[in-house]
Structure formats: C-alpha cells, structure tokens
Amino acid sequence: MRFHLTAEQVAIQDAVRGTLGECWGMERLHAFADGDADFDPASWQALMALGVGALALDEDEGGAGLGLLDAALVCEVAGAAAAPGPLIGQIVAALAAARSAHQSIRALLPAIASGDTVVTLALDSALVQSARSADLFLADDGAGGLRLVEAGEGVVIEGVDSTDRSRPVSRVRFETVTAHPVCAAGDPLVDKIRDAALVLIAADALGGAQHCLDLSVDYAKTREQFGQPIGRFQGLKHQLAHMALDVEPARALVWYAAYAWDEDLSDAGRAAAMAKAHLCEIYTRTTRAAIAAHGGIGYTWEYGLNYWFRRSVHDRAWLGSPARHRARAAELADW
Amino acid sequence: MDLSYGPEAEGFRREVRSFLAERWQPADRRGDELREYVREFRRAGIGQGYLYRAVPARYGGSEQPVDVIRAQVIREEFGRARAPMEVGGNGVNMTVPTLIEKGTDEQKDLFIRKTIEGDYIWGQGYSEPGSGSDLASVRTKAELSADGTRWIINGQKIWTSQGMQSTHMFMLARTEPDAPKHDGITYLLIDLDQPGITRRPIRQMTGEQGEHTFCEFFFDNAETPVSWQVGERGQGWYVSRTTLKHERASIGSADGLGNQFRKLVELAREMGRLGDPLVRDRLAEIEGRVLSHRYTSFRLFSCAAVGEDPGPVQLMMKLLLTETGHDIALLAQELIGEEGMTEPKGAGGRGPRGLRGPNKWLDQIMGSLGNSIAGGASNIQRNIIGERGLGLPRDLAMQSER
Numbered sequence: 001m002r003f004h005l006t007a008e009q010v011a012i013q014d015a016v017r018g019t020l021g022e023c024w025g026m027e028r029l030h031a032f033a034d035g036d037a038d039f040d041p042a043s044w045q046a047l048m049a050l051g052v053g054a055l056a057l058d059e060d061e062g063g064a065g066l067g068l069l070d071a072a073l074v075c076e077v078a079g080a081a082a083a084p085g086p087l088i089g090q091i092v093a094a095l096a097a098a099r100s101a102h103q104s105i106r107a108l109l110p111a112i113a114s115g116d117t118v119v120t121l122a123l124d125s126a127l128v129q130s131a132r133s134a135d136l137f138l139a140d141d142g143a144g145g146l147r148l149v150e151a152g153e154g155v156v157i158e159g160v161d162s163t164d165r166s167r168p169v170s171r172v173r174f175e176t177v178t179a180h181p182v183c184a185a186g187d188p189l190v191d192k193i194r195d196a197a198l199v200l201i202a203a204d205a206l207g208g209a210q211h212c213l214d215l216s217v218d219y220a221k222t223r224e225q226f227g228q229p230i231g232r233f234q235g236l237k238h239q240l241a242h243m244a245l246d247v248e249p250a251r252a253l254v255w256y257a258a259y260a261w262d263e264d265l266s267d268a269g270r271a272a273a274m275a276k277a278h279l280c281e282i283y284t285r286t287t288r289a290a291i292a293a294h295g296g297i298g299y300t301w302e303y304g305l306n307y308w309f310r311r312s313v314h315d316r317a318w319l320g321s322p323a324r325h326r327a328r329a330a331e332l333a334d335w
Numbered sequence: 336m337d338l339s340y341g342p343e344a345e346g347f348r349r350e351v352r353s354f355l356a357e358r359w360q361p362a363d364r365r366g367d368e369l370r371e372y373v374r375e376f377r378r379a380g381i382g383q384g385y386l387y388r389a390v391p392a393r394y395g396g397s398e399q400p401v402d403v404i405r406a407q408v409i410r411e412e413f414g415r416a417r418a419p420m421e422v423g424g425n426g427v428n429m430t431v432p433t434l435i436e437k438g439t440d441e442q443k444d445l446f447i448r449k450t451i452e453g454d455y456i457w458g459q460g461y462s463e464p465g466s467g468s469d470l471a472s473v474r475t476k477a478e479l480s481a482d483g484t485r486w487i488i489n490g491q492k493i494w495t496s497q498g499m500q501s502t503h504m505f506m507l508a509r510t511e512p513d514a515p516k517h518d519g520i521t522y523l524l525i526d527l528d529q530p531g532i533t534r535r536p537i538r539q540m541t542g543e544q545g546e547h548t549f550c551e552f553f554f555d556n557a558e559t560p561v562s563w564q565v566g567e568r569g570q571g572w573y574v575s576r577t578t579l580k581h582e583r584a585s586i587g588s589a590d591g592l593g594n595q596f597r598k599l600v601e602l603a604r605e606m607g608r609l610g611d612p613l614v615r616d617r618l619a620e621i622e623g624r625v626l627s628h629r630y631t632s633f634r635l636f637s638c639a640a641v642g643e644d645p646g647p648v649q650l651m652m653k654l655l656l657t658e659t660g661h662d663i664a665l666l667a668q669e670l671i672g673e674e675g676m677t678e679p680k681g682a683g684g685r686g687p688r689g690l691r692g693p694n695k696w697l698d699q700i701m702g703s704l705g706n707s708i709a710g711g712a713s714n715i716q717r718n719i720i721g722e723r724g725l726g727l728p729r730d731l732a733m734q735s736e737r
Contacts, residue, residue, distance in 0.1 A: 001344075001404060002337045003630070003637035004645065069336060217725045232728040234714075237721035241654075244720055248648045249655055252630030253623065259336040278623035326619035327612065335600050335609055335618070 003255070005073070012055075012070060013077050019046045020081040026304055029082055033165035033307065039118070039133030040084045047083070048115030053090050057098050062113050067262035068095070068196055072203035072254055079207030079315075082307045085129035085167040086120035088200045093119035093138045096146060096193045100182045105148065108136070108180065121197060122149070122172055124319055131157050131170035138193075139174065144185030146193060150178040164314035166307055192261075195272035197319055199257045202275035205283035205315045206247070206254050208308045212290035213243045215305065219294055236293060243289050246282045253278055270332040277325035283312040338633065344404045351412040354383055359418040373419050374452065385409050386421050387451050390431060394447035403640045424497060426450040426457035430505050430524075433577045437566045442524070446503075458495040458527065460506025460552065461575070468715050470507070471517045471572055475554060477508035479561070486510075486523055486564065488531070488557045494709075498534055498550025501527055511569050522571035524563040531557035541701050542683020592656060595699065596625045599663055599670075606670045606693060617666050624659045628652070647724030654716040660703035667696040675700075 005013075023043045032040060047053075056071045057063020064070075071091045078087050090112070097109045111117035122128045122139040123146075131137075137149040149155065154177035162168040183189040217240055220231030230236055257275035260268040287309040291298040298305050316322065340348075358379050364372050380386040381397045388406065390396020399405075413420050421427050431450055434443050449455040466472045475490025488508055495501065504525050511519035527534070533553040538544035566574035600618060603609040631648055638645040668675060671693045678697060680689030707713045721727045 001340050001637060001640060003633040004643070217727065220727060228731075229728050231721075232730060234718070234730060237727050237730075238714070238717040240725055240727065241717040241720035244647070244725060245651050245654055245658070248651060249627040249631045250623075251648075252634050253627045255336060255634075256626070256630045259338075262336075274619070274623055274626060277619065278627070281620070281623070323616055326616050326623075329619045329622070330615040333600075335604065335615075 003252070003259075009070060009073055013073050015050055016047070016052065016074050016077040017081070019050060020077065020083055022046070024081055024083055029166060029304065029307060032084065037133075038085075038168040038170065039130045043084060044115065044118070047078075047087065052087070053094055053115040054113035056091065056095055057109075057113055061098050062110055063094075063098075067258065068199060069255065069258035069262055072199055072258040075200045075203040076207035076210075076254070079204035079311070080211040082166040082208070082211075082311055086118065086134060088197060088204065089120040089129065089134075089138060090115060090118065091200060092121060092193060092197045093136065093148070095196050096138060096182050096189070097148070099189055099192070102181055104180045105182055108148065112136070119148070121319075122174075123194065123197070126171050126173060127160070127169040128172045129167045129169050131172050132159075137172070137174075138182070139179075141179070141181065141185075144190065145187065146182040146190055147179040148182055149174055150180075153177070164310045166311060167314060169314075191269060194319070195261055195269050198272040198276040198325070199254065199261055201315050201318055202254050202257065202272075202279040205279040205312065206251060208311050208315070209243075209247045209279070209283045209286040212286050212305065212308050213240070213247055216240060216243065216290045216293040219297075223295075239289060239293060243286050243293075246285060250279055250282055267332075270329055273325040273329040273332065276319070277322040277329065280312070280316040281322045284316055287312045340404050340408065344408050347405055348408045348412060351383075351385065351409055352416075354379075354385070355412060355416040355418055359416050377419065377421075377452075380420075385413075387427075390435065390447060390451060394443055395451055396447075403636065407636065422451065422453040424456060425459050425505075426455060426503075429459065430457045430503075433505070433522075433565060433574060436577045437522075437574050439562070439565075441562060442565065446524070455503050456497060456501045458498050458501035458504040458550070458552070460492040460495065460504045460508075460525075462494045463491055464493055468712055471520065473507050473509055473520060475506070475508050476512070477510050477521060477523060480558070484561055485558045486521075486561060488523070488525065488554045488559065490554050491551065492554075493537070493549075493551040495534075495550045495552060497547075498552065499536060499546045501550075503527055504552070505565075507571050507575055510571075514569060517572045518569050520571040521568050522565045522574040523559055524565065525557065525559040527552075529557060531555045538684075540704070541698070542678075542685070544684050592625050592628055592659060595660070595663055596622060599667060602667060602670050602693060602696065606672070608670055614666075614670070617669075621659065621662045621666065624655065624662065628655050628659060631655075647720065650716075650720050650724045653711060654713055654720065657703070657706040657713055657716075660699075660706050664696075664700045664703040668700055671696050 020043065023046045051064055052074050054063040055066050055074060056068055059065040075088060094109070094112050097105050097112050100106065108117065112119055117135045118130065118133060119136040119138055120128055120130050120134040122137040128137065135151050137151070137155070139147055139149050141147040154175040156173040156175060158171040160169060160171050220236055220240060221229055223230050231240070253275050257271040260271040287305070291305050291309065294305065297303050358376055361369060361372060377386060381395065384397040384399045387396035388399035390398065392398040410420070427450060431447055434447055446455060450457065461470055463473055463475060465474060475488065475492060477486040477488045480487055492506060504527055506523050506525060507520050508523055509519050510521040531554060534550050536544050537549045537551055539548055600609070603614050603618065608614045631652065635645050635649055674693040675697065677694055679691040679695050681687050682697065718730065722729055
C-alpha cells in the first residue's frame, strides 16, 4: 500500500522546479508574454534534457520506465511555473506513439521522446498551442481515430491573440496533409490517449492553483493594513483556508486518476473526466480568489497573477469544459 | 502508487477470516444471550490480538505493536462479517488513551478493563453554556474538601453525548481561579450516580429528546476522590489534549461520505430526477469532493503506515466532510421537493416511528448542520487550517492562547 509520493518523485519535481526557476522566471515570462513567439527553445531544451518527454516511456523505448503519474507531477510543476507549451502535447504524443501498432509511428518515437521533434495537441479544437513551432500535430483523423500530422504543406495556420500568454495558440486547419495513422476509430487507445491528456491538464491546473494559493498566503503574511499583517484578519484567513481546502484534497484526485490510468483500472476513464472537471473548476475559483485576496496589486499586469488566471481560462476550455466532463463522468457511472 | 496491501497483509486477512468464520456465529441469539455471546466473542478477539490493540494486556487489552495495515484489515474483515468490534464511545476513544498516557496505576486498574468491556460508559464533561469554542474558559468549579481527600464540584456541563446512559464522566473543572486560564484547570473523573448530580436531555432542532440525544449536567456539591484526579492539579487542560494516535488512520473514515453519496444518487433515481442534466451536473460536482476526501484518506493512511507526516491536509478532513455534507443536504432538499413539507412518521419525538419515505432525508438535512458545530466548529477549523496549516498570524484575541 502506497498512496503518497516517493522520495524519487519529490526529487523529480524538485529538479523540474529548479530547472524552470533558472530559465523561466517572472522576467522571462513577462518578456515572452509581450513577444510574438509561441515557443521557447531555451526552456524546452532544458526540460527535455531532464528527460521529461520520455519520462513515461518504457526503458527499452528510451524512457525512464515511469508512469503517467510521474508525468503528471512534472506537469503540476510546469503549471505552477506557467511554463510554455507544448509540454502536455509532447508527453501525450510520446505515450501515443509508444502504444501505436503502426511501424511508421514507432520510427518517429525516438525524436519525440527526446523532444527534438516538437508535437502539439490538435484534438477537438482548431485552437492549437505552439502551432507555428510544432513539427507534428496529434490530431483527430476525422473518422474517430488519431493521427500525427506533419507540419508544412496543407497545414493552414492563422494567428490569433491568445488569452493564455504563456502558451499562445493559433487557429489551425488541416487540408491535404502528410499524416501517420496512430490508431483507428474503435481502438481503445483513442480514449486512453485523450484520458492521459485530461489527467495532465488536471495536473497543470493543480500546480497553477497551488501557486496562486502560495502567493496569496505569502502576501497575506507580509502586507500590512491597520498596522498588522492582513493575514491576521479572520475574513481573509478564512478565504485562504477555503482556497487550501479546495486545492489540497484535490491533489489525491489527480494522483488517483494517473494511477488508474497507469494500472488500466476499470474506472480510469471516469477518474480522468472527474479530475479534469474538478481541478479546472478549482483552478478558476482559486485564481479569482487569489486576485481578490491580493487587492489592487493582484489586478496589475506587473505582479503577474493574470498569467495564471489566463492559464485557468485556457485549461478550463481545453478538451472540454468542467460541465462537459461532469456529464461524461455521470454517463460513465451507472447513473 | 499501489493500493494493494501486500502479501503479508493478505495472509493476515485469511487468518482473521478463519477466526471470524469459526467464532462469530450469533445465529438467532437475542437479548441477554446475545450480549453474553458478544462479550465472549470480544474476549476471543482480544486473545487473537485483533481488538484493543493499544491497551496493555494487564488491563485487558491485546497490547499489539502499531501496524495500521493490520488494523485496517481487521476493520475490513469484521465489517464484512458484521461482527462487533470494540465497544466504542467516549470511554474507549478518550478515557482509556488518556489513562494509559497520564493515569495512575490505581486509576488504570479501576477503569480500563471495565470500560473496554462496556460496563462503564463515559460522558464528556467539557463544554459549558459559557464555554464552547473557548473551552479553556470553563467555570465549573472544584474545591478541595476540608480534609483534602475529595473534590467538591459545582457548575454545569452541556452537550454530553450518551449522557443518559453514562455511568461516569471525565471533566475539566476550574480549581485555581487566580491562575491564567489554561493553568487553572484540573482533569477529574467522577461517578455520576450520586445525589449532587442532575442530568437532563437537550431537545435538539430535530425535535429529538430522550435516551439517545445530548444531555446537560448540573453539579451541586457533587464529589469525587482526589485519587480520581488525572495528572497534576492545574494541568488538566494539557491532560485533555492527549489523543489516541495509535493506528488512528483508517481508510474506512471516508466510507460514510461515499455511502451517503450513493444514497443521494438513489434518491435522485427514486424521485425521477436522475436524467435531469442539472441534477447530474450537481451530483458529479459533489462526487468530485467525495472522491477527493476518499483518496486523501488513502494518502493519510499511506503516510501513517510508514510514519511520515502528511502535512496540513490532515487538518482539512473535518471541514471537507462537513462542507460536502452541506452540499449533499442542499441537493437532497431540492430532490425531495414537496415531500420535505412533512416529516417521516415518528420523527422529532412525535410518537412511534413508521414508514419512512424520501422525507427521511430531513435527518441528513438537519443533521449536517450539527457537523458544523460538534467536535470543533467550522470557523475554528478554518482558523486551524489558516494558522497551523498555512502559517498565518494568530488572531489578536487569541494570541495569548496556546
């Protein structure tokens, strides 16, 4: 029986946190947010050098032999740092490629695992992270299966003004493209891959919500009004307690969903829907509460809370709103 | 992550199962015959090391090393067999651990065995009409008799569960009125069968009043021997902080909420509302919290099994349970609709009970409010999460408190 993190898992999170701390501080985030790029090569290479793209692959596939849970722990830290994309797409594409029965896909795996080939998710929506920089798009095949579409001819990309400044999106349309089938309609892998993406988005939301809570608590300890730290006032203290009550117990929901996915438990799909719905709901509530708890400074661009608020808007809509996933969770239950 | 208990635990499970198959066969025993059978069964369970694992053998326990996995397997198997476990109640949960930690040999001899065998039933004498969340402000007074052998007690205690059945009470009484409030309290045990004590059931908002609800107690020169004082005079507040840490973590702690949620889904089905998208959305939203609570109980259990500190999340479980109970109550009230305008037959002390329809949910709808108060009020829980969990500065009014 083990249902908390191992020392190795904590070390993985520390390593990713440390790496992002060096290459993705607030100054860099501000510059990126006001720039035109939809991809950040420096932080990407630093993360990929840690083996993040191959974490959940088997060792004989060049991976670390860990699971979706470990990948979720990485995405949690990336969420806390508001790290740029397309990290979730890359990890999910590696999982899809490793499980695909098609030889042409297997041949792409080493470059995906190493991060040399950048893959983004183009599922369900035309709005795609890092679309101008991606080499491959993990996309629907139009018939209920999945395919990897090569960038270039037939991929029409239209720039948009992204709400999430840390993971800019473009509007993408696939015309006559070069694509590699991953799995056909009806293959259980289709749902399995979508579920992995849902769990990783939930993990991103968890990390972001925790970060906003931490910032709010630190601020409440140092900001003084009426001659004392505002965190002493019960009104604010109780708001912060409720933010923590939202975030901390929900951590285990993400762990369970990732564990269920790794172990192929019968409720894995439902757990993924539940985690995506619940954590994105919490992310929305927590970023709103964090800005309210900060007062004026929280409403400024400079302070930066807006980046996480914007991420919460993105995560919430990405691959379906909380209400849609609650409806799915209800369908997947026997009620 | 791994939610299996491992081969050692599964071997132990087989052992517990075969014990239960052999020893728990109540058949159609009733009344005194059943009581005696249960008593014998518990003795056998103690002999196997399954019950009263934290209680020393010389006081009737089975004195086992701490092993939360084994303890969990025992709970699961006894639950599955519907076999009685420990007698429970305040005596087993509070008096016995306190005595093991802080009691004299005489007190242990006098009380522990009788308590775990169910002969002594203990009421809690903590809250008073003027001392709720600010418990250390208790005013019930104890003074030494002229010969110095007895405490003479005057005052009032309130919200004592099992009060009508209690044979004894553990209480906090003010013995040093001039000392700072935490340092002027003494922890006393007292026999409730004496002329200076009057007890009265409290009628609750549910209308219930009687043998199984809370009581208030009035002390008018009640007495207890000085030898029944636990810990030093004036140190009672600190004695009362003794809690049972032994194998406390349990996965089953989350099952109650899960069962309540399943019944809520059944209620929606029964009322023809399970297909309503709004109801389904609300149900799934509540289930997010129910499952968070459940999986977090796995997390706490997992930490306890290897002696690691799970951190602030353990401070949140009570409030999460309470808040989720409120959410369930609100949806239940929506679902029962007009049925909620009538109480089930016999509810609220209106005579004998009868058939209970959907309006039986009024029990949960009202009862969930009690959870915001009993065992540490929700606003106090929020303070604890904020101050101990998040490290926020203490409220000025409570800065001198510990």
